[in-house]
Amino acid sequence: ALRYYGLAYALALLVCYPLLKADRPWRGLQQVSDEQLMDLLIYSFFAGLAGGRLYFVALNWGHYFNNLQPWWEFAAIWHGGLAIHGALLAAPLALWVMARRLTLPFLPLLDLFASHMLLGQAIGRWGNLMNGDAHGLPTNQPWGLVFPYGPAAYEFPGQALHPVMLYESLACLAGWWLLRSLAKQPFAPGFFACLYVMLYAVIRAFTSQFRAD
Numbered sequence: 001a002l003r004y005y006g007l008a009y010a011l012a013l014l015v016c017y018p019l020l021k022a023d024r025p026w027r028g029l030q031q032v033s034d035e036q037l038m039d040l041l042i043y044s045f046f047a048g049l050a051g052g053r054l055y056f057v058a059l060n061w062g063h064y065f066n067n068l069q070p071w072w073e074f075a076a077i078w079h080g081g082l083a084i085h086g087a088l089l090a091a092p093l094a095l096w097v098m099a100r101r102l103t104l105p106f107l108p109l110l111d112l113f114a115s116h117m118l119l120g121q122a123i124g125r126w127g128n129l130m131n132g133d134a135h136g137l138p139t140n141q142p143w144g145l146v147f148p149y150g151p152a153a154y155e156f157p158g159q160a161l162h163p164v165m166l167y168e169s170l171a172c173l174a175g176w177w178l179l180r181s182l183a184k185q186p187f188a189p190g191f192f193a194c195l196y197v198m199l200y201a202v203i204r205a206f207t208s209q210f211r212a213d
Helices: 004-027 034-059 061-065 071-075 084-101 106-131 150-155 164-181 191-207
Strands: none
Touching (some): 004 034, 004 106, 034 061, 034 071, 034 084, 034 106, 084 106, 106 164, 106 191
């Protein structure tokens, strides 16, 4: 079955990969081949998925292990449940392991990936929109959306909600544009990774004010 999350993730990877390839010289990574870059992207992505799932399960431990759920339910990501915080811990760890294995400099690689993370997240949030999850609180604003499906429809049937996933998508695009405007500046290795973390912290602090969960 075609899933909206999978479609959004695949689209994010397809859009970001050529940008990563083009930006290698700015990070001093001319020695990284296309094949190595694809490996780094794929391994980091799947590590992020695993980390996001483990983080979500840890936050909902009772649901998975105290409510007589099947033992394999903790791994059933097709039933929902990912947390980006876990992905942001696991993906850099996988990148570090791969960088050591390939004898590549870690901080420039981290900068390379971090400079396009916000673009990937902006695309990924459309998966939330199509699934009706990670939704907002009720609103009387004219741009409020009534979701006919998903958790939003179950929790707030027939009510217009803040399309908070679109707020975050637009904010992530703005943050990515800011990073792009600084891409050619000679900052120290690790600068873009730190700036990404700060930008997304601000974005998430803003959007969380409108989220129902």
